[in-house]
Amino acid sequence: MxxxxxxxxxxxxxxxxxxxxxxxxxxxxxxxxxxxxxxxxxxxxxxxxxxxxxxxxxxxxxxxxxFGDYEPELVRTEDKSVFPMPVELGLMFEGEDEATGEVLLFRVTEVDGSNVTVDGNHPFAGxxxxxxxxxxxxxxxxxxxxxxxxxxxxxxxxx
Known part of the structure:
Protein backbone atom coordinates (compact mmCIF):
# COMPACT_ATOMS: atom_id res chain seq x y z
CA MET A 1 0.00 0.00 0.00
CA PHE A 67 12.48 22.78 15.13
CA GLY A 68 12.58 26.53 14.58
CA ASP A 69 15.18 29.19 15.13
CA TYR A 70 16.89 29.44 18.49
CA GLU A 71 15.28 32.27 20.49
CA PRO A 72 17.60 33.64 23.22
CA GLU A 73 14.66 35.37 24.91
CA LEU A 74 13.27 31.91 25.82
CA VAL A 75 16.25 31.36 28.15
CA ARG A 76 15.67 32.68 31.67
CA THR A 77 17.33 32.55 35.03
CA GLU A 78 14.98 32.17 38.00
CA ASP A 79 15.47 31.83 41.72
CA LYS A 80 15.13 28.23 42.90
CA SER A 81 12.43 29.37 45.35
CA VAL A 82 9.89 29.98 42.53
CA PHE A 83 9.76 26.26 41.75
CA PRO A 84 7.17 24.21 43.68
CA MET A 85 9.26 21.04 43.34
CA PRO A 86 12.91 20.05 43.72
CA VAL A 87 14.87 21.27 40.70
CA GLU A 88 17.45 19.21 38.87
CA LEU A 89 19.23 19.39 35.53
CA GLY A 90 17.01 18.14 32.70
CA LEU A 91 13.70 18.66 34.55
CA MET A 92 10.96 19.59 32.07
CA PHE A 93 7.81 21.56 32.84
CA GLU A 94 5.21 23.73 31.16
CA GLY A 95 5.45 27.48 31.50
CA GLU A 96 4.06 30.57 29.87
CA ASP A 97 5.97 32.67 27.36
CA GLU A 98 5.83 36.13 28.94
CA ALA A 99 5.73 37.87 25.54
CA THR A 100 2.99 35.81 23.82
CA GLY A 101 1.16 34.03 26.64
CA GLU A 102 1.76 30.77 24.76
CA VAL A 103 2.36 27.65 26.86
CA LEU A 104 5.85 26.28 26.22
CA LEU A 105 7.80 23.28 27.42
CA PHE A 106 10.82 24.47 29.41
CA ARG A 107 13.78 22.40 30.57
CA VAL A 108 16.29 23.12 33.28
CA THR A 109 19.70 23.58 31.65
CA GLU A 110 21.74 24.79 34.63
CA VAL A 111 21.48 24.87 38.42
CA ASP A 112 24.01 27.18 40.12
CA GLY A 113 23.32 27.64 43.82
CA SER A 114 19.92 29.33 44.04
CA ASN A 115 19.93 30.29 40.34
CA VAL A 116 18.11 28.01 37.89
CA THR A 117 18.45 28.52 34.13
CA VAL A 118 15.51 27.29 32.05
CA ASP A 119 15.21 27.11 28.25
CA GLY A 120 11.94 27.12 26.28
CA ASN A 121 13.65 26.33 22.97
CA HIS A 122 13.45 22.83 21.53
CA PRO A 123 16.82 21.12 22.14
CA PHE A 124 17.34 21.03 18.33
CA ALA A 125 16.22 24.64 17.69
CA GLY A 126 18.48 26.55 15.33
Missing part, protein backbone atom coordinates in the same frame (compact mmCIF):
# COMPACT_ATOMS: atom_id res chain seq x y z
CA UNK A 2 1.22 3.50 -0.84
CA UNK A 3 1.32 6.25 1.75
CA UNK A 4 -1.61 8.57 1.08
CA UNK A 5 -3.83 10.87 3.14
CA UNK A 6 -5.34 8.99 6.10
CA UNK A 7 -2.71 6.24 6.04
CA UNK A 8 -1.09 5.03 9.24
CA UNK A 9 2.66 4.99 8.61
CA UNK A 10 5.05 3.05 10.81
CA UNK A 11 8.73 3.87 10.44
CA UNK A 12 12.20 3.88 11.95
CA UNK A 13 14.17 7.12 11.80
CA UNK A 14 17.50 8.71 12.59
CA UNK A 15 18.12 12.45 12.92
CA UNK A 16 21.51 14.05 12.44
CA UNK A 17 22.85 17.59 12.68
CA UNK A 18 24.60 19.22 9.69
CA UNK A 19 27.95 17.75 10.80
CA UNK A 20 26.54 14.21 10.78
CA UNK A 21 26.28 13.78 14.57
CA UNK A 22 23.40 11.48 15.55
CA UNK A 23 20.82 13.47 17.56
CA UNK A 24 17.98 10.99 17.89
CA UNK A 25 16.83 7.63 16.59
CA UNK A 26 14.06 5.14 17.16
CA UNK A 27 14.63 2.02 19.22
CA UNK A 28 11.10 0.84 18.43
CA UNK A 29 9.27 2.03 15.32
CA UNK A 30 6.91 4.99 15.59
CA UNK A 31 3.54 5.34 13.87
CA UNK A 32 1.80 8.52 12.73
CA UNK A 33 -1.37 9.48 10.87
CA UNK A 34 -0.39 10.80 7.43
CA UNK A 35 -2.14 13.67 5.71
CA UNK A 36 -1.69 17.01 7.43
CA UNK A 37 -2.50 16.08 11.02
CA UNK A 38 0.72 17.70 12.34
CA UNK A 39 1.99 14.37 13.70
CA UNK A 40 5.35 14.60 11.90
CA UNK A 41 7.46 17.39 10.40
CA UNK A 42 5.73 18.64 7.20
CA UNK A 43 8.75 18.19 4.89
CA UNK A 44 9.21 14.62 6.14
CA UNK A 45 5.53 13.91 5.54
CA UNK A 46 5.82 15.36 2.04
CA UNK A 47 8.85 13.14 1.27
CA UNK A 48 7.04 10.04 2.55
CA UNK A 49 3.90 10.62 0.47
CA UNK A 50 3.56 7.87 -2.14
CA UNK A 51 6.19 5.62 -0.57
CA UNK A 52 5.55 1.97 0.40
CA UNK A 53 6.89 -0.66 2.84
CA UNK A 54 10.68 -0.82 2.74
CA UNK A 55 11.15 2.57 1.08
CA UNK A 56 13.61 5.03 2.61
CA UNK A 57 13.74 8.83 2.54
CA UNK A 58 16.32 11.40 3.50
CA UNK A 59 15.25 14.99 4.12
CA UNK A 60 17.55 17.90 4.95
CA UNK A 61 15.75 20.73 6.73
CA UNK A 62 16.74 24.24 7.70
CA UNK A 63 15.68 25.34 11.21
CA UNK A 64 12.44 26.95 9.94
CA UNK A 65 11.33 23.59 8.51
CA UNK A 66 12.48 21.55 11.52
CA UNK A 127 19.92 23.38 13.80
CA UNK A 128 19.94 22.17 10.24
CA UNK A 129 18.54 18.62 10.51
CA UNK A 130 19.04 15.55 8.31
CA UNK A 131 16.15 13.14 8.84
CA UNK A 132 16.51 9.59 7.51
CA UNK A 133 13.56 7.21 7.70
CA UNK A 134 12.64 3.72 6.53
CA UNK A 135 8.99 2.73 6.13
CA UNK A 136 8.13 -0.40 8.12
CA UNK A 137 4.38 -0.57 7.48
CA UNK A 138 1.52 1.31 5.83
CA UNK A 139 -2.16 0.68 6.50
CA UNK A 140 -5.48 2.49 6.29
CA UNK A 141 -6.45 4.46 9.38
CA UNK A 142 -9.51 3.41 11.36
CA UNK A 143 -12.49 5.74 11.73
CA UNK A 144 -11.58 6.24 15.39
CA UNK A 145 -8.01 7.25 14.47
CA UNK A 146 -9.34 9.71 11.89
CA UNK A 147 -11.80 11.17 14.43
CA UNK A 148 -9.02 11.59 17.01
CA UNK A 149 -6.35 12.75 14.53
CA UNK A 150 -3.71 10.27 15.72
CA UNK A 151 -2.75 6.60 15.63
CA UNK A 152 -3.97 4.10 18.23
CA UNK A 153 -2.48 0.75 19.20
CA UNK A 154 1.10 -0.50 18.74
CA UNK A 155 3.61 2.34 18.24
CA UNK A 156 0.78 4.90 18.53
CA UNK A 157 -1.32 6.58 21.21
CA UNK A 158 -3.06 4.69 23.99
CA UNK A 159 -6.15 6.09 25.73
Missing amino acids: QITKNSVVTLHYEMFNAEGKLLDKTEEPIAYLHGGYDNILPLVEEALHGKTNGDAVEVTMEPDDA MKIVFKAKVVDVREASEEELDHGHVHGPHGHHH
